[in-house]
Amino acid sequence: xxxxxxxxxxxxxxxxxxxxxxxxxxxxxxxxxxxxxxxxxxxxxxxxxxxxxxxxxxxxxxxxxxxxxxxxxxxxxxxxxxxxxxxxxxxxxxxxxxxxxxxxxxxxxxxxxxxxxxxxxxxxxxxxxxxxxxxxxxxxxxxxxxxxxxxxxxxxxxxxxxxxxxxxxxxxxxxxxxxxxxxxxxxxxxxxxxxxxxxxxxxxxxxxxxxxxxxxxxxxxxxxxxxxxxxxxxxxxxxxxxxxxxxxxxxxxxxxxxxxxxxxxxxxxxxxxxxxxxxxxxxxxxxxxxxxxxxxxxxxxxxxxxxxxxxxxxxxxxxxxxxxxxxxxxxxxxxxxxxxxxxxxxxxxxxxxxxxxxxxxxxxxxxxxxxxxxxxxxxxxxxxxxxxxxxxxxxxxxx
Amino acid sequence: xxxxxxxxxxxxxxxxxxxxxxxxxxxxxxxxxxxxxxxxxxxxxxxxxxxxxxxxxxxxxxxxxxxxxxxxxxxxxxxxxxxxxxxxxxxxxxxxxxxxxxxxxxxxxxxxxxxxxxxxxxxxxxxxxxxxxxxxxxxxxxxxxxxxxxxxxxxxxxxxxxxxxxxxxxxxxxxxxxxxxxxxxxxxxxxxxxxxxxxxxxxxxxxxxxxxxxxxxxxxxxxxxxxxxxxxxxxxxxxxxxxxxxxxxxxxxxxxxxxxx
Numbered sequence: 001x002x003x004x005x006x007x008x009x010x011x012x013x014x015x016x017x018x019x020x021x022x023x024x025x026x027x028x029x030x031x032x033x034x035x036x037x038x039x040x041x042x043x044x045x046x047x048x049x050x051x052x053x054x055x056x057x058x059x060x061x062x063x064x065x066x067x068x069x070x071x072x073x074x075x076x077x078x079x080x081x082x083x084x085x086x087x088x089x090x091x092x093x094x095x096x097x098x099x100x101x102x103x104x105x106x107x108x109x110x111x112x113x114x115x116x117x118x119x120x121x122x123x124x125x126x127x128x129x130x131x132x133x134x135x136x137x138x139x140x141x142x143x144x145x146x147x148x149x150x151x152x153x154x155x156x157x158x159x160x161x162x163x164x165x166x167x168x169x170x171x172x173x174x175x176x177x178x179x180x181x182x183x184x185x186x187x188x189x190x191x192x193x194x195x196x197x198x199x200x201x202x203x204x205x206x207x208x209x210x211x212x213x214x215x216x217x218x219x220x221x222x223x224x225x226x227x228x229x230x231x232x233x234x235x236x237x238x239x240x241x242x243x244x245x246x247x248x249x250x251x252x253x254x255x256x257x258x259x260x261x262x263x264x265x266x267x268x269x270x271x272x273x274x275x276x277x278x279x280x281x282x283x284x285x286x287x288x289x290x291x292x293x294x295x296x297x298x299x300x301x302x303x304x305x306x307x308x309x310x311x312x313x314x315x316x317x318x319x320x321x322x323x324x325x326x327x328x329x330x331x332x333x334x335x336x337x338x339x340x341x342x343x344x345x346x347x348x349x350x351x352x353x354x355x356x357x358x359x360x361x362x363x364x365x366x367x368x369x370x371x372x373x374x375x376x377x378x379x380x381x382x383x384x385x386x387x388x389x390x391x392x393x394x395x396x397x398x399x
Numbered sequence: 400x401x402x403x404x405x406x407x408x409x410x411x412x413x414x415x416x417x418x419x420x421x422x423x424x425x426x427x428x429x430x431x432x433x434x435x436x437x438x439x440x441x442x443x444x445x446x447x448x449x450x451x452x453x454x455x456x457x458x459x460x461x462x463x464x465x466x467x468x469x470x471x472x473x474x475x476x477x478x479x480x481x482x483x484x485x486x487x488x489x490x491x492x493x494x495x496x497x498x499x500x501x502x503x504x505x506x507x508x509x510x511x512x513x514x515x516x517x518x519x520x521x522x523x524x525x526x527x528x529x530x531x532x533x534x535x536x537x538x539x540x541x542x543x544x545x546x547x548x549x550x551x552x553x554x555x556x557x558x559x560x561x562x563x564x565x566x567x568x569x570x571x572x573x574x575x576x577x578x579x580x581x582x583x584x585x586x587x588x589x590x591x592x593x594x595x596x597x598x599x600x601x602x603x604x605x606x607x608x609x610x611x612x613x614x615x616x617x618x619x620x621x622x623x624x625x626x627x628x629x630x631x632x633x634x635x636x637x638x639x640x641x642x643x644x645x646x647x648x649x650x651x652x653x654x655x656x657x658x659x660x
Contacts, residue, residue, distance in 0.1 A: 002617075023410075036462040036486060037462065037489060037490070039490045039624055040490065041624040041625070041626075077562065172561060173542065173560035173562075177529055180525075180526040180529035180533070183526075184530040184533035185533055187621075188621055189494060189621030190493065190530075190622070192524035192526055193524070207625075212627070217628070218628050218629070219627050220625050220626040221623065222622070222625050224623065226621040263537070263538035263539075263570045264539075264540060264567050264568065264569040265567065265568045266566075267565075267566040267567065268566045269563060269565045269566075270563050271563040272564070284660070326559075326580075327561070332523070361659075362654070362657065363636075364650065379637070380650055381637070381638040381639065382638075382650065383638060384643050384646065385643075388643055389643055392643060393647050396651060
């Protein structure tokens with residue numbers, strides 16, 4: 001497996017250098033040269049007008065037979081199932097149905113299953129309402145403290161036993177910490193922080209799209225030869241779509257305490273109580289950015305949020321400056337949000353911020369720079385001084 | 400206490416500009432740096448060494464130029480550095496990278512703690528830390544914001560998660576990934592710079608690590624990028640007109656009209 005340049009036909013035109021997303025192409029002695037770091041993505045091959053780029057693909061061993069179905073890890077905390085599990089089931093339902101309809105599936109059923117681990121888990125039947133055919137429920141006092149060692153052990157065992165072809169997990173603190181360990185044990189591929197999922201139904205491949213290079217470019221990633229295909233997906237990327245009167249099966253699985261031991265122990269937990277309304281769950285978010293100039297001015301954002309019944313968000317600079325805690329940060333390195341209404345005050349709209357809020361239903365931008373990128377994605381824009389606009393808005397909404 | 404810090408050399412900016420005419424990436428003149436999260440990992444390793452004794456070994460898997468990042472790490476307080484480099488390792492995804500790193504860590508053998516940054520700023524996956532821990536079969540704690548203490552084969556740390564913060568105790572050897580809240584990295588000292596200049600940095604290849612050829616580089620990477628494209632910005636927005644008051648009136652009317660407020 002590798003990449004070669006046909007020096008007979010290469011003209012040294014450098015069109016491959018320009019398109020290489022990894023910057024590994026170079027022109028040496030008037031011919032293209034591939035440096036270390038190539039991932040065989042094929043961008044250069046596509047760009048080459050002289051068919052001088054040759055990518056030899058080793059025929060990968062076909063994916064192990066007998067893997068069937070899509071699994072969603074439904075994360076819970078203190079017995080409450082998190083929203084991202086329902087979101088993934090809603091998308092998983094569509095993916096499973098499209099696989100089911102594919103003739104190459106040889107009529108074998110493609111089930112959508114949820115797997116939930118915890119102690120005193122509430123409303124597991126809701127997982128069926130959001131699309132699951134089966135729910136594997138592992139409810140045990142030992143799983144109450146969210147020990148990742150125990151979770152990883154139990155999950156690996158279930159996956160090895162039931163052999164799903166796809167496993168989807170929310171890209172939460174727990175998901176991003178736990179699932180790489182499961183993937184490593186199973187020696188399979190895992191794609192982090194996907195913002196879109198689709199299916200190549202014929203090859204039964206999960207097409208996993210995620211932002212790369214800080215969100216400037218999107219990359220679609222596949223896992224051809226290993227099963228299951230695993231991905232974490234940011235919360236609120238997919239909408240929840242409940243069904244009414246759906247039937248399904250809840251399968252209680254015993255937790256085998258003897259099989260796994262935990263190398264870590266939770267000594268204490270202190271909840272972050274600063275936020276009145278959690279930004280992840282809010283219908284309306286009012287966010288402030290660098291344009292606020294000083295920490296005191298965040299009061300203006302808080303006041304507007306209060307009169308609108310909104311949560312308070314922030315772009316990255318105020319968090320870096322220490323004006324507001326990290327838990328309020330929206331963006332690629334903060335939280336992804338999808339409210340009905342997002343009001344950005346004094347936020348220029350860096351790619352990193354947009355990655356965390358651009359799927360909001362309605363975006364209002366208030367900024368004094370008419371050329372700020374935030375206006376490119378805003379539904380409504382007000383070009384003006386936020387220190388005049390925001391207080392006036394507060395007065396009008398109060399009145 | 401013997402500490403291993405894993406670090407990666409990354410492009411110094413995530414601002415990759417796109418040529419709007421050709422829709423291609425422009426990445427001229429970007430210099431390479433130590434991944435910022437790994438700089439916190441290194442600083443924490445050096446602080447723990449200062450507190451408990453022992454040594455800090457930094458390892459980096461990468462092309463020959465990654466040696467510059469390792470030299471910088473020595474100027475910042477690391478005792479030894481090893482470059483993990485072989486053309487066979489190129490094109491590795493997180494699984495193949497973790498396998499290769501775990502082979503190097505096993506070869507170092509005598510260690511109590513491995514520290515990694517939470518994620519890199521170029522890949523942003525945050526997967527290499529947990530995957531490496533799993534391959535080493537050692538304790539793992541992510542998002543560490545403070546190391547409370549190390550004693551009697553245990554490490555006690557604070558950890559930042561979405562819901563708040565946890566205090567966790569883990570058995571050694573362990574691997575932790577750290578967040579930026581953990582410390583403020585120091586600047587290189589003059590002595591460190593001199594040491595970095597003369598340091599001998601060995602390169603460990605596939606042969607030395609006795610890696611399984613099927614598990615490294617592109618061959619050992621189950622995931623593959625099949626398509627790269629620019630994100631679509633399709634929203635057609637409206638910039639409101641008039642005096643500030645007129646704009647606000649019009650905005651409130653529109654938001655109420657769509658039942659958003």
